[in-house]
Amino acid sequence: MFTGLGLGGHEEEVYLQLLTTPGGSVQWIGARSGLTTTQVTAALESLAANGLVDRSAALPAVWSAAPPDVALEELLLRREGELRRARRRITELMRAYRRGGPGAEAGELVEVITGRDSVAELWRSLQLDVRDRLRILDRPPCVRRFDPETELAVLQRGVEMHVVYESRALRDPDRLAEIRSFARAGEQARVLPDLPLELALVDDRLAVLQVSAGSELPSVLLVRPSSLLDALVGLFELYWSHAMRLPATATADAGVTPEDHRHRQLLTLLAAGLTDESIARQLGVSPRTVQRWVRELMDRFGARTRFQAGIQAARADLL
Structure with a gap:
């Protein structure tokens, strides 16, 4: 049951034994499970490190199980984070692999990412890794998969986020409500009637640029530090300076007539x-x-x- 969470059979057996009782000692668990004292002790230490069991404050020799709905959910979230980091590491290794091939020097500056799932994973990983500032030209239809919870988490980390929306993005009432929630969370939003492309700038390190709008197989360019990246930063700042600020909310504010x-x-x-x-x-x-x-x-x-x-x-x- 717990293999996918990084726990072995001994840990599972000990945890399941403790779920059926308010508490138990190493000897009691061993007698019930058929495990040796050494095996039970090692399993308890592993479970404790993962927040699944605790010692009794009054009786240190007695162990009890943490509620599974909380403890297992927290462990599952940690494992998901590890898997995301591993996936990003694979991407980094592939880039290193490509750098070793013919034409690698030119390929280091711009990389083509193709496929809806690949683009979505790239965008999510960039949001999780952004350090200081995220700047976006949002031109529908968006090639990236939109994830409101991830963007709100980015804002909660104190990342400065500037977004210029093409006016079409505001015609959907649900989308407009999301944009207002982002603005209330700290996003600085502006709007223009038309935008030439969809663009995301991650700090001053990377840019994600849509290859072509309306294609059946979404593709983006990942642009690394170069004169092209500098030009894209200048393009964003030009459109930002001409855009109209978007109100954060449609509700009346205190002191507003x-x-x-x-x-x-x-x-x-x-x-x-x-x-x-x-x-x-x-x-x-x-x-x-x-x-x-x-x-x-x-x-x-x-x-x-x-x-x-x-x-x-x-x-x-x-x-």
């Missing part, structure tokens, strides 16, 4: 590229009211277009 709150909601939906009719349905008003609110917003900031109004609103810290 009803007009500013309404403008925040309106700007979020405009940034998503929704029509006046769609915005009206979401806000529960008429299209004519939406058009009036948009005109008020443009007049307020002296903007000639809706997007200019969004830029001016961001500069005024409305967003």
